[in-house]
Amino acid sequence: MAYIRKRNRRIFMTFLLPAMLVLFLTTIYPMLYAGYLSFRSYDLAKPFVPRMFVGWANYQQVLTSGDFLNALSITFQLMVITLSIQLVVGVGLALLVTQRLPGMGVARTLLLIPMMISPVIVGLVWLFLYFPELGYLNYFLSFVGIDPIPWITSPNWALWAIAIADIWQWTPFIMMGTAAALTSLSPEPYEAARIDGNTRWQVFRHVTLPQLKPVLVSLLFLRAIDAFKIYDIIFVLTKGGPGDSTEVLSLYIYRQSFTFWQMGVGAAASFVSLIIIVVLITLFFKSLNRDQTA
């Protein structure tokens, strides 16, 4: 192998470079461009006004405006709600589908379906369920004695409506990753723990959970990265409303850029969100390395 490697270094480089070049042009270059824009006053509605250098003004406007901080806070609220419920339900489902019973494989496969559906379609079908007066969800809930809930028309409920749609789509992801990790755990500690007379809960709490922890941490970081980028479902369900009760960061950037045509402000907000996502991505890679060494 060393022999093949040495003689072909140049060919390997030609294999590697096009992909890196494409990624540079489609991500790094636009980001640098966004960085440039974020220091300019760029109003697309006034195309003939020169794009003045404005220093940190856009950043100042973003970071001191209540709208941006509101969007940031809503993004994190949504992240905490969805991740915690996905974690608990996903791990629970994983424990069920890894039981040695007939039909578990089929159930596991069927439960994965929501993940591969376009988020727009997820948004549309939940809109169908939530729809004021007509939607079936309140009808279904009336059987368990729950009064009609104004899902998408009330600022108190809209964030929950979005969270439920996201939980529906992505709980299977946690289930899938956890189930795969569960099947690869070694059986010995379990047998020892069972012989020692521990209850099922004690075995789970003290044997299974510590072994699963590194995988769960990595899976949650992946979910956090996605939750930070959420856009489609909200665009379909509430467009950020009512008021600004569901305006997450990506909708704020969209509105600044394409409703108010304040490209500079949009770019500055994008840059702030990039910094946050870089932190999340770094933490994710760190979490992968940790379970390699552990």
Place this chain on the structure above:
Amino acid sequence: MNKPSTQQAIFVYTLLGIALIVFLTPIYLIASSSVKPSPIMFQRPPAMLFEPTFEHYRDLFAMRPFGKFIMNSLVVALGSTAFSVFFGSIAAYAISRIKHKRMNDIAFWILSMRMFPPIAVVVPYYIIFKTAGLLDTPLALIIVYSTANIPLTVWLMKGFFDEVPSALEEAAAVDGHGLISIFWRVTLPLAAPGLAVSAVFCFIFSWNEFLFALMLTGSEAQTATVAVMSFWSSDAVQWGRIMAGSFVILIPGVVFVLTCQRWLVRGLTMGSVK
């Protein structure tokens, strides 16, 4: 783990039954509403037995050029898949074979490109494509989707190339084959399942994408996911057509899960699960 007792089995089946109802009802609703006559669309209790109608599908393709938007989605998805699988797999081969300590950094850099927020680059994309005259063309979306598809292919294919035994490549080298010939005749055929898996992932991602398609296309290059939203208007929502369009769009993803679910872990968890 021991085999559960009958009592435990009943408990497991009950909870899983509830979960299946919760997770599959929305999908059932899309399918059934797409063939449900409009007057009974929201009837209570929901009509389970009714004469299915195909009027929504007919309207979908007759009233608006939905066929054209499906074609746009296909062109964009297949174009980006071909482009990404080609450049992604040769890059993955180099990353898998070059043993250098910087290589890990490059692999992580490529993988991290997949995770960047689309909204952060959509403004620059809009301006760049506008300047280049590529707004509302399939090419713009093919380029943009490759940003996510190349990293995914590199990630998946590196795993498959790592598994190809180096003895086979060395034997071919001794026989006088050059690197490109070894790659093409020995390594790539052995990693063929990886190519299929990568291609399907790239296709589904591009097919399902919405944000870029919404911002970067207009009436010409519009894809199906954007088109289906246009049946939504504040005065009268065309639920039948929305559900018919949704059903057409969700087919590839559902087929993928039912046929290739064992690859989902590898493609989606990015190395979280070893």
